[in-house]
Amino acid sequence: MAAITGDPRPARSRARLLEAATTLLRTGGPSAVTIDAVTKTANVARATLYRHFSSANDLLAAAFTNLLQPAPMPPVEGSLRDRLLAVVVGWAETIAEAPTLLTAMTWLASGPDAGATADVRRGDSDAVGTLRQRIIQFYSVPFDAILDSPSARAELREVDRIEAIALLIGPIILGKLSTLADFDYRRCAEAAVDGFLAVYGSRSANPSTAPAADQRTE
Numbered sequence: 001m002a003a004i005t006g007d008p009r010p011a012r013s014r015a016r017l018l019e020a021a022t023t024l025l026r027t028g029g030p031s032a033v034t035i036d037a038v039t040k041t042a043n044v045a046r047a048t049l050y051r052h053f054s055s056a057n058d059l060l061a062a063a064f065t066n067l068l069q070p071a072p073m074p075p076v077e078g079s080l081r082d083r084l085l086a087v088v089v090g091w092a093e094t095i096a097e098a099p100t101l102l103t104a105m106t107w108l109a110s111g112p113d114a115g116a117t118a119d120v121r122r123g124d125s126d127a128v129g130t131l132r133q134r135i136i137q138f139y140s141v142p143f144d145a146i147l148d149s150p151s152a153r154a155e156l157r158e159v160d161r162i163e164a165i166a167l168l169i170g171p172i173i174l175g176k177l178s179t180l181a182d183f184d185y186r187r188c189a190e191a192a193v194d195g196f197l198a199v200y201g202s203r204s205a206n207p208s209t210a211p212a213a214d215q216r217t218e
Contacts, residue, residue: 014052016042021063026100030107033060058127064104065131069094071138074146080155084168084193087142092172092185104135105173139165156200167196 020041024032035056039046053059072090074083140161146152147159171192175183 010051013042013044013048017044017049017052017059018062018066020044021059022066025060025063026067030060030103033063035059053127060107061127061131064100064107065127065134067100068104068134068138069100071142073142080146080149080151081193081197083146084143084196085189087146088168088172088189088193089186090142091139091169092175092189095172095176096185104131139169143168155202156197157202159200164196164200167199168192 017038020038021033024037024041033056035046035049038044038056038059039049042049049059053062072087072094074087078086143161143164147156147161147164152159169192171188172185175185175188
């Protein structure tokens with residue numbers, strides 16, 4: 001990355017490159033973000049690009065990060081179910097209407113070095129790692145706000161946060177991947193929340209507390 005100096009030109013060049021990559025990603029998907037396409041769109045030399053981004057993967061990861069929208073936060077008031085449902089429905093709307101996050105997850109899962117973006121040079125792991133961390137934070141922050149609340153501690157047993165996200169968001173992602181035109185995201189969100197509460201509700205935490213079955217003797 002270019003050294004920080006009083007010259008504003010490096011910052012302007014980086015901004016133009018990132019803007020070009022973001023536009024290409026938004027309109028053409030990950031395969032559109034190539035070194036040649038970005039430098040041509042930004043009117044910046046290839047050597048200048050490599051002073052800011054060590055590979056096409058770094059540039060694409062930065063573009064994905066630039067497109068991520070703020071996570072849907074839960075309402076302050078309401079029952080535990082209502083607050084969870086608000087977040088899951090918020091994610092459903094985000095994934096259904098602007099699936100940048102889902103595309104980023106697919107790209108990361110398939111391997112950032114695959115396909116047309118495979119211009120691998122040393123040093124690209126930081127940007128990709130930052131994108132991974134941002135996605136994890138995006139998903140976890142709204143749920144942490146709920147699960148760390150007094151009502152959640154009172155109503156739920158100890159929650160595995162990664163498993164919780166999988167239970168609550170996984171069905172929404174599957175619905176998007178199904179490409180069904182009439183997929184009911186609201187109904188899916190309600191089922192996901194009710195399933196999560198059934199798994200982690202305090203009443204199901206200790207089966208031994210259930211009333212014992214009647215003992216009959218001959």
